[in-house]
Amino acid sequence: MLDFLQQLVSGLALGCIYGLIALGFVLIYKATEVINFAQGDLMMLGGFVAYTYITIVGLNYWLGFLLAVLTMGLVGMTIERFVVRPILGFPLFSIIMVTIGLGFLLRSLAGMIWGTDDLKIEAPFSQGVLKIGDLVLAYDKLSVIVVTVILIAVLYLFFNRTRLGTAMRATSENMLAAYYMGIPVKRVVSLVWAISAMVAGVAGVLLAPITFVHSNVGLALGLKAFPAAVLGGFGSIPGALVGGLIIGVVETMAGFYLPQGWKDVAPYIILLLVLLLRPEGLFGALGRKKV
Amino acid sequence: MRFIFKTDYEQDIKLMQHSGAWWSYGLLFAVLAAAPYFIGSYLQSQLVFVFIYAIVGVALMILVGFTGQGSIGHAAFLAIGAYTAGFLQSRGYPFEVYFPAAGILTGVVGAIVGIPALRLHGIYLLIATISFAFIVEEILARWESVTHGNEGMRVRAVEFFGQTVTRDSNSFYFLCLAILVLVIIATLNLMRSPTGRAFIAIRDSETAAKSMGIDLAKYKVRSFAISAAITGLAGTLYAHKMSFISPEMFTLLLSIEFIMVIIIGGAFGLHGAILGAIFIVMVDPMITMLKDDLPGMIASLSRGIGMGDDGARVVQDRLYAIFSAPGLKGAIYGLIIIMFVLFEPMGLYGRWLKIKLYFQLFPLYKKSTFRRQKTYVKSERNR
Incomplete structure (x- = not known):
């Protein structure tokens, strides 16, 4: 029983990481109906930027954290301006290919700039563990859980309660109509990319003590976040968290109770089942046009 | 400028639109057929890779360019074709048996993958094909009695009607060229048949296609199956050319390379698949x-x-x-x-x-x- 609980807790921690990356997908999808395949790589970049500020420049952890997140916001805006904006409104497939290409580019550039060794950022809280009875949870994993929950709550309220959030939803619904209503569509899209890259930056910094910073870390985690986003229903912010948690727990359990190999495939099997049985996911709303 | 004045439908669907095309394509074919006697073995080997990539490019073109369905999982179909060839060859079957068998098996798998495609479009379909590719990769690594797992599998030279065709010989070059030409002709014929026109209608507007009485489910599955089957055929050639196959050869990167083939070539005609294949194969030497x-x-x-x-x-x-x-x-x-x-x-x-x-x-x-x-x-x- 203790084994089970321990696996459950570490599954939840892993799930929060997936949820955090899936949140990035969801934000961009919610506002522009584009899937950013480079989301995991943006997260990786965030880790490297934070490493530069904290370890190389020698700034205080929290200051470095903040600067890294702001830098990632700028990166997101730059990407939107020069890569995404020129092809927004063209077939979805081309935009997705561009983000895949962008992922390649970021991955290799990061490898060239920062090398291919595993880098580590020391967080002030990365040593201790939280003990509840016999359960053990490291503080750095706890930080991921706490931050994910807070971020998701804040962004959920932002999208559903604020004017800007409503403008973003309107943009995704119908860009032309949003223009007519006086919404500055270009600025809205740019802002969404900035927010999404900032979320990726937060994820990258928080993950640095757990998975190390490496140029390939983004690809592996980014691809695992797809099942999370799909399970939650692409376009639903709380769905990203719930989907991430389910995928994280299933993956950890499969690694513990099932033979070797199931761990890596289990998320994708779930993904295919969801797509077959309920493509709109747990929280999504997917309308159908009848002919 | 040449103006073709079409007077009936038969003329509109002719394989070669005018007599000049016979000359230019005939000349190209003659040059390619004569090439192995003039070029070095390195260039010849590169050309064989171009042929194999072009076959996959044609397959993807049917699915992506003509039917408008995305797929980032074609490396998995290639792998299924390659492993079918390797497995059946190790059981002692000759090329003329396992080559069609690989095509049929991959086609059946493709049809099964195509079934979710009925309910999905856009990104969901892409994500589904990616996860399919991951699952296949994992199965290849784990099903050791058939695939030898991560150790990989040796593939011997082609035994074609009693003759041994090694992977660097001129005969293998001709085999690949012949299969490419056959695949292209078959695809051209497919695209001027009602099935092909249904594919294009689905690409242009699913709603319109449906209202014209096209059974979306049937044609989408068919498109997936045909595309997968052709990729499976390319897989057997790929296995023979590499002479060794292992699961880490068929990764996401390879699927993306295949997509690049048609994006670089131009995703609206078969010429694009060939040009893109040439480009992609050239990248490594460059x-x-x-x-x-x-x-x-x-x-x-x-x-x-x-x-x-x-x-x-x-x-x-x-x-x-x-x-x-x-x-x-x-x-x-x-x-x-x-x-x-x-x-x-x-x-x-x-x-x-x-x-x-x-x-x-x-x-x-x-x-x-x-x-x-x-x-x-x-x-x-x-x-």
Whole structure:
């Protein structure tokens, strides 16, 4: 029983990481109906930027954290301006290919700039563990859980309660109509990319003590976040968290109770089942046009 | 400029639109058929890879370019074809048995993958094909009694009607060329049949296709199956060319390379698949050239403009360090994808058509002939 609980807790921690990356997908999808395949790589970049500020420049952890997140916001805006904006409104497939290409580019550039060794950022809280009875949870994993929950709550309220959030939803619904209503569509899209890259930056910094910073870390985690986003229903912010948690727990359990190999495939099997049985996911709303 | 005056439908669906086409394609075929006697073994080997990639390109073109369904999982179909060949060959079956068998098996798997495609479109379909590819990769690594797991599997030379065809021989080159030509002709015939027209109708508008009485489910599954089957055939050739197959050869990167083939070539005609295949196969030798020759060349150039020997050596070392960085291939792939989608969305074949039209219309060519129609994003969730 203790084994089970321990696996459950570490599954939840892993799930929060997936949820955090899936949140990035969801934000961009919610506002522009584009899937950013480079989301995991943006997260990786965030880790490297934070490493530069904290370890190389020698700034205080929290200051470095903040600067890294702001830098990632700028990166997101730059990407939107020069890569995404020129092809927004063209077939979805081309935009997705561009983000895949962008992922390649970021991955290799990061490898060239920062090398291919595993880098580590020391967080002030990365040593201790939280003990509840016999359960053990490291503080750095706890930080991921706490931050994910807070971020998701804040962004959920932002999208559903604020004017800007409503403008973003309107943009995704119908860009032309949003223009007519006086919404500055270009600025809205740019802002969404900035927010999404900032979320990726937060994820990258928080993950640095757990998975190390490496140029390939983004690809592996980014691809695992797809099942999370799909399970939650692409376009639903709380769905990203719930989907991430389910995928994280299933993956950890499969690694513990099932033979070797199931761990890596289990998320994708779930993904295919969801797509077959309920493509709109747990929280999504997917309308159908009848002919 | 040639104007073709069509008077009946038979003329509209002719394989060759005018007699000149017979001459140009015939000449190309003759050159390719004579090539192995003139070119070196390295170039010949590269050409075989071009043929194999082109077969996969044609398969993807049917699915992506003509039916409008996305797939980032074609490496998995290639793997299924390759492993079917390897397994059946180790059981003692000859090429003429396992080659069609690989096509049929992959086609059946493709049809099964196509079933979710009925309910999915856009991103969901892409994600589904990616996860399918991951699952296949994992199965290949784990099903050791058939695939030998991560150790990989040796594939012997082709036994074709009692004759042994080694992977570097002229005969293997001709085999690949013949299969490519057959696949292209079959595809051309498919595309001028009712099935092909249904595919194009589905690409252009699912709603319109449905109202014209096209059974979307049937034709989407069919498109997936045909595309997968052709990829499976390419897989057997690939297995023989590599002579060794293991699960890590069929990764996401390979699937993306296949997508690049049609994006670079131009995803609207079979010419695109061939041009894209040539381009992709050329990338690797180009990178090697970048690494080995370019630093020296630029160094001697900078010596020529008076930088002195020391300056030239610094330039050479610096460039060498840049070009031998480990991630260079990924960066180049990324740049190629981004540049083509942003600046040359119709690909190499589109560029060729533009150049041709420029000379045909000489002073009257205008850029807007090929301008893309820009639409505003509308939610897919409400369709």
